[in-house]
Amino acid sequence: xxxxxxxxxxxxxxELTPEEIRADIExxxxxxxxxxxxxxxxxxxxxxxxxxxxCPQKIVSVVPGKEVVVSFDAGTLKLSVRNGIxxxxxxxxxxxxxxxxxxxxxxxxxDYSYKPIKPIISEERxxxxxxxxxxxxxxxxxxxxxxxxxxxxxxxxxxxAELLPAGKIPExxxxxxxxxxxxxxxxxxxxxxxxESGADGINxxxxxASGDADVKASLEAVRILKAKxxxxxFEVGMAGEFNLGMHGQLAFDDEIxxxxxxxxxxxxxxxxxxxxxxxAINTNSSMSLAWNLARVVTFAKATVAVAEIPVHANVGxxxxxxxxxxxxxxxxxxxxxKALIEIGGVDGL
Amino acid sequence: xxxxxxxxxxxxxxxxxxxxxxxDVMNRAVADGCDPVEILSEGFSAGIREVGDLFGKxxxxxxxxxxxxxxxxxxxxxVDKEVAAKGDATEKKGTMILATxxxxxxxxxxxxxxxxxxxxxxEIVDLGRDVSVDDIIAAxxxxxxxxxxxxxLLTTTLGEQKKLEEILREKGLRDKYKTILGxxxxxxxxxxxxxxxxxxxxxAEGVNKVLALLAK
Numbered sequence: 208x209x210x211x212x213x214x215x216x217x218x219x220x221x222e223l224t225p226e227e228i229r230a231d232i233e234x235x236x237x238x239x240x241x242x243x244x245x246x247x248x249x250x251x252x253x254x255x256x257x258x259x260x261x262c263p264q265k266i267v268s269v270v271p272g273k274e275v276v277v278s279f280d281a282g283t284l285k286l287s288v289r290n291g292i293x294x295x296x297x298x299x300x301x302x303x304x305x306x307x308x309x310x311x312x313x314x315x316x317x318d319y320s321y322k323p324i325k326p327i328i329s330e331e332r333x334x335x336x337x338x339x340x341x342x343x344x345x346x347x348x349x350x351x352x353x354x355x356x357x358x359x360x361x362x363x364x365x366x367x368a369e370l371l372p373a374g375k376i377p378e379x380x381x382x383x384x385x386x387x388x389x390x391x392x393x394x395x396x397x398x399x400x401x402x403e404s405g406a407d408g409i410n411x412x413x414x415x416a417s418g419d420a421d422v423k424a425s426l427e428a429v430r431i432l433k434a435k436x437x438x439x440x441f442e443v444g445m446a447g448e449f450n451l452g453m454h455g456q457l458a459f460d461d462e463i464x465x466x467x468x469x470x471x472x473x474x475x476x477x478x479x480x481x482x483x484x485x486x487a488i489n490t491n492s493s494m495s496l497a498w499n500l501a502r503v504v505t506f507a508k509a510t511v512a513v514a515e516i517p518v519h520a521n522v523g524x525x526x527x528x529x530x531x532x533x534x535x536x537x538x539x540x541x542x543x544x545k546a547l548i549e550i551g552g553v554d555g556l
Numbered sequence: 557x558x559x560x561x562x563x564x565x566x567x568x569x570x571x572x573x574x575x576x577x578x579x580d581v582m583n584r585a586v587a588d589g590c591d592p593v594e595i596l597s598e599g600f601s602a603g604i605r606e607v608g609d610l611f612g613k614x615x616x617x618x619x620x621x622x623x624x625x626x627x628x629x630x631x632x633x634x635v636d637k638e639v640a641a642k643g644d645a646t647e648k649k650g651t652m653i654l655a656t657x658x659x660x661x662x663x664x665x666x667x668x669x670x671x672x673x674x675x676x677x678x679e680i681v682d683l684g685r686d687v688s689v690d691d692i693i694a695a696x697x698x699x700x701x702x703x704x705x706x707x708x709l710l711t712t713t714l715g716e717q718k719k720l721e722e723i724l725r726e727k728g729l730r731d732k733y734k735t736i737l738g739x740x741x742x743x744x745x746x747x748x749x750x751x752x753x754x755x756x757x758x759x760a761e762g763v764n765k766v767l768a769l770l771a772k
Contacts, residue, residue, distance in 0.1 A: 215743070215745070216743075217741060217743050217745070217746070219743075219745060242613050242614070368663070368664060368667065371618055371619060371622050371667075372622060372667050372670070372671055374622060374623075374626050376619045376622065376623065379619070380619070418618070419617075449613075449614030450614070451614075451617075451618070451664075452614070452616075452617025452618055452619070452620075453617070453618050453619075453664075454617075454619070455617030455618065455619045455620065465614070465617045466614040466615060466617065467614075468614070489740075491757075492740060492741055492742070492743050493743045493744060493745075493757060524711070525711075525740060525741070531711060531740060531741045532711060532741075533711050533712070
């Protein structure tokens with residue numbers, strides 16, 4: 208039988224047989240089920256995923272009525288920094304709203320972390336006010352918690368990434384606990400300023416990139432902000448498919464943070480007051496699209512099944528089954544979107 | 557007690573990062589006449605690889621991984637002493653240069669790789685992150701390395717791994733070193749394409765691949 212044109216996780220073109228694609232789907236869903244202790248896809252779901260992946264059209268789409276909304280991370284960096292189009296942030300927001308029909312957008316600074324926004328908060332507030340005056344789409348403000356910025360020489364805390372390999376585990380844990388307090392203070396300061404300047408919501412991007420301390424700081428900050436601004440929305444997008452345990456003993460409401468997978472992360476996020484949960488599943492660049500997508504959809508289905516808040520799947524490059532490439536191919540991206548929506552049941556991308 | 561029981565206990569002691577238990581197992585195995593190198597390679601080393609796998613699944617966290625690596629290093633040094641005391645020729649395990657390539661500041665994964673490979677008695681010269689190809693080659697020459705390992709976490713810095721292969725060839729040094737690479741955007745296909753000797757998907761696989769390269 209003819210081979211089917213598909214992709215590997217690094218965007219390389221792959222020509223696989225139907226049997227190889229089916230085997231990859233089975234292996235991918237089994238891998239997710241084993242890692243997160245969740246149910247694998249059913250036979251019908253695997254058959255439908257096979258249909259999506261082997262569809263002869265270059266680009267696929269969801270069936271009418273299944274459309275979902277999109278939200279962004281690094282929102283105003285997409286057109287200017289990523290695509291090299293000389294637009295300022297306000298022009299980028301207007302382009303997203305009026306030319307690209309985006310459902311929402313995120314205003315952000317090129318120093319995409321909460322800490323460096325503190326000294327320029329007045330400029331950021333002005334940009335938010337201008338954006339709100341000129342647009343009707345929801346404009347969120349966003350940045351990363353980025354706990355690494357609190358370690359020496361950039362910050363006051365000892366560097367746990369250096370302490371851990373040196374065997375100084377209590378010191379590494381103490382440094383992370385100290386950094387959490389700094390991060391919460393900075394996030395609440397910046398987010399409060401932006402909300403009071405009209406932000407429709409606050410986005411926490413790549414939460415957990417520095418490990419479980421990063422997650423704790425973000426969720427504690429959301430809890431404080433939600434109590435302060437109960438009508439504001441908070442989106443939390445994760446860094447990876449499980450919380451990396453750099454500390455290992457940190458808890459949120461007595462539940463250990465490290466090691467949680469998306470279907471557990473979302474419940475913790477709900478308790479903190481998060482409005483939209485951004486699940487992030489890592490793409491394995493060595494494996495096929497079929498393997499990666501089966502895995503991602505398995506995680507998504509389990510997460511959506513337990514979530515009481517909308518789940519938006521992160522489909523940036525190298526995440527969510529999207530190939531890890533500077534320009535991921537449209538054939539792969541459109542299949543990822545369709546499968547995540549129609550099989551995974553996600554509420555947004 | 558049988559060798560198999562000692563091996564089982566050795567694996568358990570590493571998974572439990574229990575230094576006391578590990579030392580006890582090794583001491584009893586040696587007293588019973590078992591080959592310490594065999595207990596190390598089939599027991600303790602298998603244990604550290606399993607800890608690496610568990611870490612990859614989020615079931616073991618970084619502090620525990622580091623504790624397990626520490627126990628492993630202590631056991632390795634005991635084995636070295638045992639081998640030396642018997643007057644056996646100590647097998648040269650090798651020296652490895654490790655670096656995150658220029659333009660890339662990600663080094664958590666590389667640190668884990670360094671910790672696990674060290675446990676196998678291989679000397680690691682960790683150059684850190686954002687390291688130029690010239691500096692990597694200079695270090696390889698200075699330390700008379702056997703292997704050069706590079707990590708690239710960005711699609712934009714992946715090209716540095718190719719540059720390393722090219723400059724090694726230009727300088728006539730390519731056959732002097734084995735090269736191994738890793739990082740999220742790297743694949744076996746990439747390693748084959750640029751002419752690297754090996755690719756490792758994660759730290760646990762890195763240990764196996766480095767040992768295999770040294771055995772060549």
